[in-house]
Amino acid sequence: MIGKRYTVPVITLAATRRDVYGKALAKSRTEGLLPVVVYGRKEQSASYFVALPDFKKVYREAGESSVISLKTPEGALDVLIHETGKDPITGEFIHADFYAVEKGKALRVSAPIVWVGEAPAIKLGGIVVKVLHELEVEAFPQDLPHEISVDLAGLETLESQISVKDLAIPAQVKIIAEPDDIVAAVAVAKEEEEAPVMDISQIEVEKRGKQEEEGAGTPEQGDQTSSP
Structure with missing residues (x-):
């Protein structure tokens, strides 16, 4: 813009x-x-x-x-x-x-991005992801901006994003970037899946049953006297 x-x-x-x-x-x-x-x-x-x-x-x-x-x-x-x-x-x-x-010759410099405002999407559970933190700009020396302001108020929904083409840039300043490059966007935090709860009692029953089966197949050993 x-x-x-x-x-x-x-x-x-x-x-x-x-x-x-x-x-x-x-x-x-x-x-x-x-x-x-x-x-x-x-x-x-x-x-x-x-x-x-x-x-x-x-x-x-x-x-x-x-x-x-x-x-x-x-x-x-x-x-x-x-x-x-x-x-x-x-x-x-x-x-x-x-x-x-x-004088009279355009320059290219990196201008820092300054974030202003709040993103309404945060109240919907979104997270603001700031993709860029500076932008390369070209202008005559007297027109070079100290910074570039980006208003986060434009991030209204969970699908919102701000592109280079959405920025309010002075007419005498050119941004050296693609118009569709993302400056900031909204992401949705994924809920962590709960680990399955194991039934300890069932494990104990299976373990006890296995021990009993092994014990049944083992003869008891006592004192034995060998015959001459």
Whole structure:
């Protein structure tokens, strides 16, 4: 389902020149500065610092699929967060790579799916199966979506499903997937079959009868005196 055109809000992040590298970066990190690198097809690699609190806020808003306007001393650059590094112990960001995009050229990125609403089919005993968790999309840099919302309210019956063609997608965004690809569906939980209950008394009767039959065919042995 193609929706109306929309305007993606501009997300900005200030950067300062960086001349510190290697082990010397430890001190900068304690001061709340995050080392970043910017590169692209038509951009030479450049190193900067950004404020860690600002980066974390921008990352929550933009993720890795929305364009950011990076304000550098040389001017503004349209970039995507391409890769991040985190401290294995604290989980804090310690590095980030930005990819400088080319204006006027469409990009393909993976946009995460965000689930909204509740599926009415759950009240009928159904279980929502989320088949996809992200979708590859293509759009010009300024039109790239941060996320794709999928409304579970469309899952009304136990046979309901949501396909790519059912999604409300902005007109300037193209999903790289088949229209009939399933995004989410309803499944019905199968009841476990009860194991057959064995009649213990019948087993005991059969066992006792077998023992009696075996006993009847075995002669009793007593003391025997051999004759010379």
